[in-house]
Amino acid sequence: MIDYVVQQSLNALSFGAEYALIALGLAIVFSIMGLVNFAHGEVIAIGGYCMMVMAAIAFRNPIVIIIGAIFASVIMAVFLERIAFRPVRYADATTGLLTAFGVSLILQNLFLLLVSPRPIAVTSMYFLDWPIKLGSIRISSLQIFETVATLLAILFLVLFLKRSFLGIAMRAASLDFEMVRLMGIRANRVIATAFAISGLLAGIAAIFIIARRGAVDPTLGFNPVLKAFVACVVGGFGSLTGAVLGGFLLGALEVGMLVILPQSYGGMKDAFVFAVIAIILVWRPEGILSPQKEKGDKI
Amino acid sequence: MNIFQSSKSFKQAFWGATLLSVVIASIGVFVIFFGERYHLRLVYAAYVNLLVVLGLQVFMGNTNITNLSHSAFMGLGAYIAAICVTPIQIKKLSLPDAPWGLNAFELDALSSALISLTLTGFLAFLTGLVIVRLSGIGATIVTIAILVIVHSIFMHRTDIFKGKQAFFGIPQVFDLSSIIMISIFVIFVARFFRESKWGIQLRASSDDEKSADAMGVNIFKLRLVAWTLGGLILALSGICYAYYLGTISARPFYFSHVFLTLAMLILGGMRSITGAVIGTILITFGLEGVRFMETGPTILGLKFPEMLGLSGIALGAVIVIIMVVRNGGLVGNFEIEQLFIKTRKNI
Numbered sequence: 001m002i003d004y005v006v007q008q009s010l011n012a013l014s015f016g017a018e019y020a021l022i023a024l025g026l027a028i029v030f031s032i033m034g035l036v037n038f039a040h041g042e043v044i045a046i047g048g049y050c051m052m053v054m055a056a057i058a059f060r061n062p063i064v065i066i067i068g069a070i071f072a073s074v075i076m077a078v079f080l081e082r083i084a085f086r087p088v089r090y091a092d093a094t095t096g097l098l099t100a101f102g103v104s105l106i107l108q109n110l111f112l113l114l115v116s117p118r119p120i121a122v123t124s125m126y127f128l129d130w131p132i133k134l135g136s137i138r139i140s141s142l143q144i145f146e147t148v149a150t151l152l153a154i155l156f157l158v159l160f161l162k163r164s165f166l167g168i169a170m171r172a173a174s175l176d177f178e179m180v181r182l183m184g185i186r187a188n189r190v191i192a193t194a195f196a197i198s199g200l201l202a203g204i205a206a207i208f209i210i211a212r213r214g215a216v217d218p219t220l221g222f223n224p225v226l227k228a229f230v231a232c233v234v235g236g237f238g239s240l241t242g243a244v245l246g247g248f249l250l251g252a253l254e255v256g257m258l259v260i261l262p263q264s265y266g267g268m269k270d271a272f273v274f275a276v277i278a279i280i281l282v283w284r285p286e287g288i289l290s291p292q293k294e295k296g297d298k299i
Numbered sequence: 300m301n302i303f304q305s306s307k308s309f310k311q312a313f314w315g316a317t318l319l320s321v322v323i324a325s326i327g328v329f330v331i332f333f334g335e336r337y338h339l340r341l342v343y344a345a346y347v348n349l350l351v352v353l354g355l356q357v358f359m360g361n362t363n364i365t366n367l368s369h370s371a372f373m374g375l376g377a378y379i380a381a382i383c384v385t386p387i388q389i390k391k392l393s394l395p396d397a398p399w400g401l402n403a404f405e406l407d408a409l410s411s412a413l414i415s416l417t418l419t420g421f422l423a424f425l426t427g428l429v430i431v432r433l434s435g436i437g438a439t440i441v442t443i444a445i446l447v448i449v450h451s452i453f454m455h456r457t458d459i460f461k462g463k464q465a466f467f468g469i470p471q472v473f474d475l476s477s478i479i480m481i482s483i484f485v486i487f488v489a490r491f492f493r494e495s496k497w498g499i500q501l502r503a504s505s506d507d508e509k510s511a512d513a514m515g516v517n518i519f520k521l522r523l524v525a526w527t528l529g530g531l532i533l534a535l536s537g538i539c540y541a542y543y544l545g546t547i548s549a550r551p552f553y554f555s556h557v558f559l560t561l562a563m564l565i566l567g568g569m570r571s572i573t574g575a576v577i578g579t580i581l582i583t584f585g586l587e588g589v590r591f592m593e594t595g596p597t598i599l600g601l602k603f604p605e606m607l608g609l610s611g612i613a614l615g616a617v618i619v620i621i622m623v624v625r626n627g628g629l630v631g632n633f634e635i636e637q638l639f640i641k642t643r644k645n646i
Contacts, residue, residue, distance in 0.1 A: 087623040093435050094365050095626045102618030109611030233440040271451040274444040285433045
């Protein structure tokens with residue numbers, strides 16, 4: 001019994017790690033420019049397609065492929081900011097959200113048009129995945145890698161935000177962007193950095209998603225990002241800690257649902273998870289760790 | 300007419316809706332007389348989309364909160380009506396293990412539609428209680444949650460909804476002329492709501508929530524009214540869909556349809572009914588052209604390659620370009636009667 005609990009907790013941890021990784025990428029962009037970046041999923045997909053291309057043109061070394069995929073995601077995120085999101089930077093949240101939807105739609109269909117609507121096998125990440133037995137607990141190495149990578153990413157992100165000049169500027173920008181600009185820091189640089197970081201996190205997520213699924217298709221990133229959004233909202237949109245918390249909470253919820261629900265309801269896992277999320281939002285409309293909003297209430 | 304602020308706004312709403320109805324009806328009548336059989340089907344689908352866009356406009360246009368669950372409510376409307384109206388013999392065949400005796404009764408088309416409207420409206424009201432309490436982004440995410448929940452129920456309760464397979468045997472109740480009439484009715488409803496004092500208060504609150512609140516606008520209540528009314532119109536669109544096609548499946552009530560109708564609303568301008576109608580017309584015609592290119596036609600001796608996904612790219616491009624260049628849509632706050640009636644600067 002205790003083994004079973006440990007086993008499922010480890011599963012929840014690795015599920016949650018993936019969501020937390022993606023949710024962090026969304027939250028860092030949102031906290032600074034208030035943009036709900038639905039095109040994040042396609043940044044992940046670009047990482048996947050890059051792996052496919054690199055494997056096809058005979059790169060054998062997996063390290064090279066990993067670096068290439070992360071690099072591609074970073075470039076893509078920064079590129080999207082430059083061409084699509086810069087013009088709507090100061091517009092309201094709805095405009096930004098719809099723009100991001102449009103971008104996501106364009107990219108998904110470009111993959112469909114230029115590559116293939118069907119999944120394409122990418123096997124170069126399989127080496128990350130082998131079974132490990134700890135006593136009677138069976139886990140895959142991938143779960144460990146994923147959890148560790150997420151924890152490392154969070155650690156580095158915290159260090160970056162607390163110690164580096166740009167990091168401090170970014171934290172300040174999330175509080176008062178105008179003030180940061182008045183201090184002589186370029187808006188473009190702060191925002192481009194935020195997008196680069198979100199691209200980096202997306203690239204890491206892409207590696208693990210590909211390692212687990214072994215194939216890339218146009219909607220590779222869409223569903224994980226949908227979940228990550230939910231994680232962000234539950235955690236409190238715009239709060240980085242909230243994003244991580246929401247991610248792990250969502251992972252725990254998903255695994256919990258798989259354990260509790262009878263087999264025949266397995267397909268409706270998402271419905272139950274989203275329903276629980278909706279209930280949490282009724283209880284706390286702004287998310288669990290939302291930053292205090294100034295809406296005329298006493299601070 | 301005490302739902303209106305002044306008789307002027309009633310007059311405006313009335314003439315605006317009448318003019319739009321003339322446009323919509325003449326397109327329909329033209330197709331009825333001159334269209335081929337397959338045109339009728341396409342145009343009928345366009346009218347259903349018009350209803351969806353109008354239903355979406357009632358909430359989104361007045362509150363400026365992005366709603367992405369509209370296809371789910373349309374699907375609910377369609378399925379509930381379909382389950383009620385389909386003859387018992389067919390249901391015994393297609394839904395052999397339906398629970399709660401769903402395959403042991405049948406109703407006439409009108410009562411089925413009324414049941415569908417009541418149930419979907421009630422569900423909209425319940426979800427609305429949650430939605431209206433949330434601020435912009437949170438509300439949008441919950442609408443996505445609704446879409447996902449409804450879709451996965453459609454997909455996995457195959458004993459009721461048939462999932463990916465077709466739910467067949469729905470009698471054909473409507474034809475093109477009936478949906479033209481319904482469209483005109485809905486145009487009037489949506490336009491009257493926009494010009495009513497609730498609509499004006501709602502739009503004021505979407506411009507400046509704090510001030511509207513301070514002026515005594517009951518934002519939550521009004522949003523709930525708009526959301527429920529929108530849900531009812533969406534249910535109606537679903538009923539129209541099911542009552543013509545005869546078969547429905549869960550697939551069309553998901554993200555691709557959400558994006559399609561959203562692009563229609565955004566292109567025209569979501570704050571105005573005229574915009575919603577114009578956007579629907581433009582995208583419907585534009586998309587037919589793009590779909591033609593998608594199949595890889597030969598034009599003037601030039602063979603074009605098959606380009607799957609072109610329509611999605613076009614829709615995405617429409618959304619992005621409109622948002623970047625002119626985020627109020629093509630017409631912004633403009634309504635059609637302003638071509639003819641001199642009005643004070645429109646609110």
